[in-house]
Amino acid sequence: MDKIALITDSTSDLPEDLIDKYSINVMHYRIIYKNREYIDKINITPDYVYENLHNEIPTSSMPAVDEMENVFDSLEKQGYTHAIVITLSSGLTGFYNGIKLISENHPKIKTCIFDSKLISMGEGILVLECAKLIEKGMNFEYVVNKLPYIKSKIRLFFIVNTLEYLKKGGRIGKVAGTIGQLLNIKPIVAIDNSDGKYYTYDKVRGRKKSIARMVEIANKILDSNKYSIFVVNGAAFDDSKKVFEKIKEHKNIVSAKLCGSISPVAGVHSGPGLVGVVMYEEE
Structure with a gap:
């Protein structure tokens, strides 16, 4: 029996x-300042990042x-036979290629590296749906074949x-910036399925209109x-709450979560x- x-x-x-x-095994990105380094979600908070952007914009690096x-190594010791790795979009990071190389050092575990071409809870939904299939006892090939769907x-x-x-x-991708900023153009950004990079899905002028347009x-x-x-x-919690309140009552909402x-x-x-909206089409 597969142990995934x-x-x-x-x-x-x-x-x-x-x-x-x-x-779920989570690998952590690193946030690097000139004289210090942090591990994402371990010893640094989002508030710390935002509060210090005026002093220094740090760089980031994929998991060590x-x-x-x-x-x-730990999975091998625990007797896992298979692994499914779901990564942040390869159009935004080198993690996909990095973890692929590491997995090749561990031939005892048959590994699928899946490029989500998503971010945040988009990637998270993919992981959760995969986890549910594993919990139901579906085999490795079945789960891997379900991922694109x-x-x-x-x-x-x-x-x-x-x-x-x-x-x-x-990380700007195909989102045009300079002139648009002068005109206060606010793009609604999505991710291209082909290359996993950002692109402008739509655009309006001004923050208030961009929120309304996303709704x-x-x-x-x-x-x-x-x-x-x-x-x-x-x-941007207040703005995200406004978006949430305007969407959550739609008749076709199965569940709604303000994250x-x-x-x-x-x-x-x-x-x-x-402010981001992630949507998962239910059966």
Whole structure:
């Protein structure tokens, strides 16, 4: 019988109770300042990142090689025969390639590395749905073959206050910035399924209109089918709550959750003011 381990990274924004419930192995990004380094979600908070952006914008790095090796060593000792790794979009990080190399050092464990081409709870939903299948006793091949289908049912949109941090972190993708900022253009950002990079899904002028437009987009999608929704934020709880309140009563909502802040490392690249809507189409 397959003994399947599930691995993801700290940007999936999964609550600790679900990580514990499904025995999910989480690898942690690093946040690097000039004279200090932190481990994402371990010894740094989102508030710390936002409060110190005016002093220094840190860089980020994928999980340490030692951490990745230690996780696989531990899985081998526990008798795991298979592993499924779901990563942050490869269009935004080198983690996909890094963990692939580490997994090849552990041939005793048959490993699937799946590029979510998502962020935050988009990636998190993929991990959770995978965890449910493993809990039901589905074998490795079945779960792996289901991943593209699960991913196809996830929609994700977000807005930020400024594109400054995405640009400085090299995460701007196909989202045009300079002229738009001068005109106060606020893009609604999504992720391209082909390359896993950000692109402009729509754009309006001004923060208030961008929030309203994102609600319109979500409601239009909801008109077509039943969805569970998750609303996330980065130092923008009040705005995220407004978005949540305007979406949650739609007749096709199966479940709605107002989530907490995105991971500290994601906050490095988004800056304060992120509001995101993640949608999962239910059967």
